[in-house]
Amino acid sequence: xxxxxxxPAKINLLLGVGPVREDGYHPLDTVYQAxxxxxxxxxxxxxTWSVSVEPIGEVDCSGVPLDDTNIAVRAGxxxxxxxxxxxxxxxxxxxxxxxxxxxxxxxxxxxxxxVALDRLWDLQTSDDDLLAIAAELGSDVPFALLGxxxxxxxxxxxxxxxxxxxxWWWVVVPHPQGMSTPEVYRAFxxxxxxxxxxxxxxxxxxxxxxDGLAAAIHNDLQAAALExxxxxxGTEADLRGAGVLATLLSGSGPTFLGLVADQDDAHxxxxxxxxxGHPGVVVATGPVAGTHLVNYV
Ligand code: ATP
Numbered sequence: 001x002x003x004x005x006x007x008p009a010k011i012n013l014l015l016g017v018g019p020v021r022e023d024g025y026h027p028l029d030t031v032y033q034a035x036x037x038x039x040x041x042x043x044x045x046x047x048t049w050s051v052s053v054e055p056i057g058e059v060d061c062s063g064v065p066l067d068d069t070n071i072a073v074r075a076g077x078x079x080x081x082x083x084x085x086x087x088x089x090x091x092x093x094x095x096x097x098x099x100x101x102x103x104x105x106x107x108x109x110x111x112x113x114x115v116a117l118d119r120l121w122d123l124q125t126s127d128d129d130l131l132a133i134a135a136e137l138g139s140d141v142p143f144a145l146l147g148x149x150x151x152x153x154x155x156x157x158x159x160x161x162x163x164x165x166x167x168w169w170w171v172v173v174p175h176p177q178g179m180s181t182p183e184v185y186r187a188f189x190x191x192x193x194x195x196x197x198x199x200x201x202x203x204x205x206x207x208x209x210x211d212g213l214a215a216a217i218h219n220d221l222q223a224a225a226l227e228x229x230x231x232x233x234g235t236e237a238d239l240r241g242a243g244v245l246a247t248l249l250s251g252s253g254p255t256f257l258g259l260v261a262d263q264d265d266a267h268x269x270x271x272x273x274x275x276x277g278h279p280g281v282v283v284a285t286g287p288v289a290g291t292h293l294v295n296y297v
Pocket of ligand 1: 063069070072099106140251
């Protein structure tokens with residue numbers, strides 16, 4: 001028997017970062033949105049843990065570990081430990097979310113693996129326990145389970161759905177060279193600043209106010225990421241040149257996002273950006289559903 005579960009990429013419409021805490025984490029005030037780029041995770045029972053990965057479209061999977069450090073394997077191990085059982089699975093990842101792109105692809109795989117194995121082995125893990133295991137795996141994993149649009153606090157692991165009346169369209173510009181999240185946070189610490197509130201973004205979402213959202217989206221890590229990778233300024237300039245309503249660095253980068261008015265604009269701007277030398281540009285919409293079952297054979 002095998003089970004396939006789909007999990008979405010996330011973007012942070014507002015990423016407010018506070019000063020580093022004593023435990024080394026930064027307190028976050030963020031609004032997540034799940035967008036229509038997905039990883040599919042297929043699991044079946046096996047004699048040992050194993051993981052394989054294949055790209056969907058142009059995604060470069062070379063940075064994905066194929067041993068026990070893959071977060072999907074860690075998710076499986078944590079779930080079996082939680083239930084006190086000894087079982088193993090082979091985990092196949094079809095990857096449509098850019099790797100190390102600030103879109104939480106690894107977190108999506110972890111969330112999908114939890115849901116898939118829970119179903120495969122009929123573990124009936126409660127939602128609260130799944131969210132707790134997810135939080136242990138990583139700050140972005142609980143949101144990958146939840147999907148939609150949500151307010152994130154703590155280190156991002158405490159998630160609550162927020163009102164979002166819009167259907168938002170994005171052009172997504174991945175970068176061939178990923179960025180290290182800890183390195184971006186170190187650069188942020190050196191620069192100082194941050195602490196931007198999510199209030200403006202939440203108001204704009206609740207009233208489906210496109211101009212309001214364009215004015216309010218913001219990422220406190222953006223200045224630090226641009227300092228580390230000056231070439232991203234060119235990407236941002238190309239997005240503006242193509243005519244997006246607003247630009248935004250996704251999470252800790254290097255993926256850049258452009259907010260556009262509708263689906264037609266998104267496709268036109270994608271063409272313009274490809275012509276400007278960004279071959280990997282994709283169109284995405286949000287909010288979309290969180291981690292969900294897609295196949296059961
Ligand atoms: P972060 O969640 O650290 O901000 P990100 O969203 O930028 O990361 P991910 O695609 O989640 O990017 O990958 C971050 C790193 O995690 C990768 O460079 C890779 O070494 C490691 N990794 C472990 N498991 C996975 C996985 N299943 N998919 C992708 N990367 C993984």
